[in-house]
Amino acid sequence: MILEGKKAIWNDYQKEIADDKYYYVRSCVRQNFFPGSETAFLKIMREELKKDVYEHPCHTTCTGIGYHGDIVPVETTMTVVARQFAIMTEAGYENLLPSCITSFGLYTEILDTWHHFPEVEEKVRRQLRKATGREFRKPKNLAHASDVIYKFRKEIASKAKYKLVNKNTGEPLKVVDHIGCHYAKMFPSKGIGGAEYPYVLAGMVEEWGGNVIDYPERRHCCGFGFRQYLVQANRGFSVACSKEKFESMKPFKPDMIITNCPGCPMFLDRWQYVINEMEGKRYGQNEEGIPVFTYEEVAGLVLGYDPWELGLQMHQTDCEPVLDKIGIDYSPEDKYNLKIIPSYSESRSLINV
Amino acid sequence: MEKFGFTISKGRQIDYESNNRRIAEYIFENEPSFRLCFECGGCSATCTTANFTGFSLRELNILIKRGENDQVRSTLKKCMLCGKCTLVCPRGVNTRNIVVLAKQAFQKSDEYEI
Numbered sequence: 001m002i003l004e005g006k007k008a009i010w011n012d013y014q015k016e017i018a019d020d021k022y023y024y025v026r027s028c029v030r031q032n033f034f035p036g037s038e039t040a041f042l043k044i045m046r047e048e049l050k051k052d053v054y055e056h057p058c059h060t061t062c063t064g065i066g067y068h069g070d071i072v073p074v075e076t077t078m079t080v081v082a083r084q085f086a087i088m089t090e091a092g093y094e095n096l097l098p099s100c101i102t103s104f105g106l107y108t109e110i111l112d113t114w115h116h117f118p119e120v121e122e123k124v125r126r127q128l129r130k131a132t133g134r135e136f137r138k139p140k141n142l143a144h145a146s147d148v149i150y151k152f153r154k155e156i157a158s159k160a161k162y163k164l165v166n167k168n169t170g171e172p173l174k175v176v177d178h179i180g181c182h183y184a185k186m187f188p189s190k191g192i193g194g195a196e197y198p199y200v201l202a203g204m205v206e207e208w209g210g211n212v213i214d215y216p217e218r219r220h221c222c223g224f225g226f227r228q229y230l231v232q233a234n235r236g237f238s239v240a241c242s243k244e245k246f247e248s249m250k251p252f253k254p255d256m257i258i259t260n261c262p263g264c265p266m267f268l269d270r271w272q273y274v275i276n277e278m279e280g281k282r283y284g285q286n287e288e289g290i291p292v293f294t295y296e297e298v299a300g301l302v303l304g305y306d307p308w309e310l311g312l313q314m315h316q317t318d319c320e321p322v323l324d325k326i327g328i329d330y331s332p333e334d335k336y337n338l339k340i341i342p343s344y345s346e347s348r349s350l351i352n353v
Numbered sequence: 354m355e356k357f358g359f360t361i362s363k364g365r366q367i368d369y370e371s372n373n374r375r376i377a378e379y380i381f382e383n384e385p386s387f388r389l390c391f392e393c394g395g396c397s398a399t400c401t402t403a404n405f406t407g408f409s410l411r412e413l414n415i416l417i418k419r420g421e422n423d424q425v426r427s428t429l430k431k432c433m434l435c436g437k438c439t440l441v442c443p444r445g446v447n448t449r450n451i452v453v454l455a456k457q458a459f460q461k462s463d464e465y466e467i
Contacts, residue, residue, distance in 0.1 A: 236362035243361055278361060 013194040018141040023093035027100030030262040036311025040300040064102040069226040086134035096139035101261040104144040105182030146260035153207040161304030164210030167327035172211035173255040177201035180261025217248035224263030242271040246283040257292040289317035372420030379458040389444040396438035
């Protein structure tokens with residue numbers, strides 16, 4: 001193997017990630033699925049890394065779910081996205097930081113479309129002007145929130161209270177990394193490591209002490225695919241995708257799964273319950289499920305945040321086995337007692353605090 | 354079991370350890386028009402047998418091409434070889450000959466000739 005050649009190829013799949021002054025756009029669905037994740041991200045960025053992260057209350061959905069569900073036409077989607085860019089421009093920011101993988105994929109797709117078809121961009125600018133009177137500049141840098149955590153993974157590791165290591169055996173935890181399809185499968189050059197070897201989550205796991213496992217269906221979709229689950233009768237296709245992955249990863253005895261998409265943690269988490277109810281199968285060790293985390297939750301755990309403040313009680317597959325393995329100090333009685341968490345009991349605006 | 358309103362779908366990947374394309378290859382060789390079929394289902398829509406037995410030539414074609422021969426073997430017997438399907442095929446596939454050749458291929462396969 002010629003290492004220089006490999007390094008040259010690898011360099012093609014690196015991306016530029018802005019250092020500071022981010023315009024953060026939240027996901028539509030993550031707030032309902034795992035509400036602690038985005039809050040944890042903002043806390044890490046603002047309090048631990050001291051970065052300027054701005055979010056605007058007028059930001060709306062990017063319509064990605066409607067677009068991929070064939071409900072919203074692409075020109076409408078483009079105009080809505082143009083409005084997001086306009087709000088960012090008015091706020092004086094240039095580095096767009098979406099929390100959602102589908103938003104990230106959609107923004108990438110739209111910017112690429114405008115690059116190849118400038119007349120479409122002109123039409124969208126005209127439509128936005130007529131509808132709202134707004135003008136916009138295209139973002140100078142577009143990075144997904146997981147890219148930014150990847151960029152600062154060493155800083156997080158240096159402040160870490162815990163490592164992804166089994167405290168009893170001293171062995172690194174065996175971690176499955178699952179990357180959202182819209183991260184790099186559509187535009188491989190826009191993701192760290194491309195579509196085939198995305199390194200964004202593996203890099204975090206390795207830096208924080210864990211061991212990433214490679215299994216046959218590693219790049220398989222979780223089954224979220226919007227149209228598959230919108231119709232109840234079709235959800236069998238969705239759960240079948242997750243089952244395929246679980247069957248494939250089971251022999252490698254994973255301790256946990258880490259994801260960077262809004263839908264993947266939700267479905268990999270919930271479908272474990274559904275498969276257990278339907279077929280009585282569990283894929284974790286000791287007849288348990290495999291705990292599924294978002295990358296913000298894992299970063300929060302590593303930094304020593306309270307698991308219940310991170311919202312881990314919202315997971316259907318219990319995450320206590322991993323907390324015990326790492327040796328995280330938590331109170332089982334307080335799992336559903338949110339009153340003990342000051343940040344939840346205080347009434348305050350969550351925007352730009 | 355909880356009632357979820359759906360069940361877990363079975364995987365449909367072609368597994369070359371278990372799927373056998375010998376029957377399909379025999380038909381391709383002897384009736385090249387089989388390659389023209391684009392599974393529109395015109396043959397199944399006009400099939401007299403389909404009304405009584407649930408026989409579907411379109412499904413049969415897909416199963417042959419996928420190499421899922423066990424299901425093909427059991428459904429082949431339902432065809433009466435009337436040939437109505439050949440009259441409606443928009444691609445001019447000799448659909449009746451496909452059924453005849455499939456029967457031949459199974460016979461040859463049983464006798465280890467193909």
